[in-house]
Amino acid sequence: MGLRRKARVTALQILYELDCTEHGAKEALARLATEKALPQEALSFSEELIQGVLQNKFKLDDIIKRFAPAFPIEQMSVIDRNILRLAIFEILFDKNTPIKVAINEAVELAKAFGSDSSPRLI
8 A cells, every 4th residue: 555545544544533533633633643663754744634524524514515416425334435535635725645646545545445335425
């Protein structure tokens, strides 16, 4: 698995944890980075993704609501919601990630961590 994919997986795990608990982002990332022995490059990209999603959460959620009105964000699974947030953040704000790559990575995350219907939603 490439460094950027490891970073995305780590970011997804942290965002999931933050949605389900009251843990802090920095503490959760430090713990997971130690457990997974993440290289500095992957750790930096994970942190960039996490902070970007958290800082733009309301904007990202508004976009999800606009383009997926049949799927209320509050009723969406935590995994699907955070995969969409990550993908939209990368598409809008990360100029180093081509749109096709952001979409493909989101679908791969959905296949790995979501339900059977997650890849279609993503």
